[in-house]
Amino acid sequence: MNNAVLRFRAIFRQKVSRWQAIAGLDFHVLVTLLFRGWAVVAGGATVFLLPLWLSPIEQGYYFTLASVLALQIFFELGLNQIVMQLVSHEVANLAETSDGRLTGKESHLGRLSSLARLIRRWYGVSAILFAIIGGVAGAVFFSQKGTEPMSVWLGVWVVLVGATAVNLWLSPGLAVMEGCGKVGQVARLRLVQSVLGYACLWAALLSGTGLWAATAVPVVSAVCTGYWLKTHGNMLRWLSGRTIDLQNQLRWRTDVLPLQWRIALSWVSGYLIFNLFTPMVFSHHGAVEAGRLGMALTVFSAISSIGMSWVNAKAPNFTMHIARGERCELNTLFKALILRSTVVIALTSTCVVLVAWYLNQLGLSLILRIASPSVLVVLAIVTTINSAIFSMAIYMRAHREEPMLTLSIVVGILTACVVYIGISYGVLIMMFLYMTITFFISLPWTIWLFVNYYKRTM
Numbered sequence: 255m256n257n258a259v260l261r262f263r264a265i266f267r268q269k270v271s272r273w274q275a276i277a278g279l280d281f282h283v284l285v286t287l288l289f290r291g292w293a294v295v296a297g298g299a300t301v302f303l304l305p306l307w308l309s310p311i312e313q314g315y316y317f318t319l320a321s322v323l324a325l326q327i328f329f330e331l332g333l334n335q336i337v338m339q340l341v342s343h344e345v346a347n348l349a350e351t352s353d354g355r356l357t358g359k360e361s362h363l364g365r366l367s368s369l370a371r372l373i374r375r376w377y378g379v380s381a382i383l384f385a386i387i388g389g390v391a392g393a394v395f396f397s398q399k400g401t402e403p404m405s406v407w408l409g410v411w412v413v414l415v416g417a418t419a420v421n422l423w424l425s426p427g428l429a430v431m432e433g434c435g436k437v438g439q440v441a442r443l444r445l446v447q448s449v450l451g452y453a454c455l456w457a458a459l460l461s462g463t464g465l466w467a468a469t470a471v472p473v474v475s476a477v478c479t480g481y482w483l484k485t486h487g488n489m490l491r492w493l494s495g496r497t498i499d500l501q502n503q504l505r506w507r508t509d510v511l512p513l514q515w516r517i518a519l520s521w522v523s524g525y526l527i528f529n530l531f532t533p534m535v536f537s538h539h540g541a542v543e544a545g546r547l548g549m550a551l552t553v554f555s556a557i558s559s560i561g562m563s564w565v566n567a568k569a570p571n572f573t574m575h576i577a578r579g580e581r582c583e584l585n586t587l588f589k590a591l592i593l594r595s596t597v598v599i600a601l602t603s604t605c606v607v608l609v610a611w612y613l614n615q616l617g618l619s620l621i622l623r624i625a626s627p628s629v630l631v632v633l634a635i636v637t638t639i640n641s642a643i644f645s646m647a648i649y650m651r652a653h654r655e656e657p658m659l660t661l662s663i664v665v666g667i668l669t670a671c672v673v674y675i676g677i678s679y680g681v682l683i684m685m686f687l688y689m690t691i692t693f694f695i696s697l698p699w700t701i702w703l704f705v706n707y708y709k710r711t712m
Contacts, residue, residue, distance in 0.1 A: 285438040289445040296452040297556040305623040307459040314541025317548020324529040329384040341433025342573035370493040373426040381423035389415040417472035516656035550625035561599030572652035603634035646704040
């Protein structure tokens with residue numbers, strides 16, 4: 255009997271290992287998927303609870319607050335992406351010891367140490383500037399465009415800005431750890447953050463705190479990140495405290511700035527593309543309509559997040575393969591990842607549209623708190639197309655280059671024009687025009703850029 259049990263366990267483990275290999279599920283991908291999967295479940299529960307415990311106007315403020323908070327991109331300027339790439343490039347030639355230190359050539363260690371010091375200063379200043387400038391800008395927007403008195407939203411906004419500033423200040427530490435290959439460990443932290451944050455959010459909603467519930471997730475995130483970096487950040491503190499030779503020092507003007515200003519412009523353009531819709535609808539059609547669109551965007555953002563888990567979890571590996579000259583391994587890995595990612599996003603988006611259409615046919619009142627099925631169809635198409643675009647962008651940026659600059663600026667300007675023109679005709683027309691830009695400009699342009707990188711030889 256014992257032998258039969260042992261044989262069954264061995265066969266079961268072989269089957270599990272086989273399916274993990276087929277699905278590409280190692281520790282880092284699996285934990286990232288768990289985090290993104292939980293985000294979808296938690297987001298779905300939140301989408302259900304918000305209409306029950308917030309009024310239509312409060313729901314509009316809830317999602318618009320989140321969109322305006324994305325102003326932090328103007329202060330972070332894409333540096334986290336560069337940090338992860340730079341760290342991965344240097345770590346590819348180093349080894350980690352049991353106590354969290356790195357060994358190898360001083361040239362690589364010196365560049366990492368100087369990078370750790372640089373980002374500590376940069377993000378400290380950026381967080382302060384965001385808290386002041388972003389806080390004032392948001393307060394002016396809601397006071398001029400909102401319908402609710404300042405007493406309803408000002409305190410919430412101040413706490414949100416403060417918590418987001420702290421998260422901005424701490425974020426480069428996580429980027430360094432991800433660049434060192436600890437993607438799974440960081441994803442596990444974010445899973446814990448998300449579980450605790452959403453638990454506090456739901457408790458706040460159920461207790462009738464209204465808009466104050468919006469502060470739960472960013473506040474919990476700041477507390478958890480600070481604690482995790484204090485207990486697991488030995489490598490980061492060791493790098494920051496090392497004495498380095500000026501000859502081996504990373505220089506901001508030559509090593510960071512040439513890539514950063516390109517990525518910064520791309521990310522600012524990305525703000526116009528992805529975070530302009532809800533505030534504009536809030537401004538022209540009111541908080542209720544902004545809440546419906548904001549909820550739809552949140553659902554498809556969660557779908558994109560979980561579908562991109564495969565590619566995001568392996569982004570440091572792309573840079574390491576490039577640093578080692580392993581071109582075949584790089585392309586083989588990417589082909590498998592983009593296929594899994596796009597298929598998952600396409601199927602999940604289709605399911606969401608079908609479920610929303612069915613509930614709409616049943617005439618449930620709660621379904622009126624999300625955008626119409628026609629808008630959801632457009633968002634499903636855009637989300638699927640963007641998943642391929644995002645994947646190709648990650649592949650290209652792993653070369654420590656920013657080929658998406660011109661594309662991002664052009665699409666950002668066109669999207670701003672589309673929002674300005676289409677907002678008068680309604681949400682559906684605005685989103686349809688954006689889908690047209692994505693399909694006929696963003697996708698073919700990205701493919702053209704990607705093919706040039708894919709065919710490169712080392």
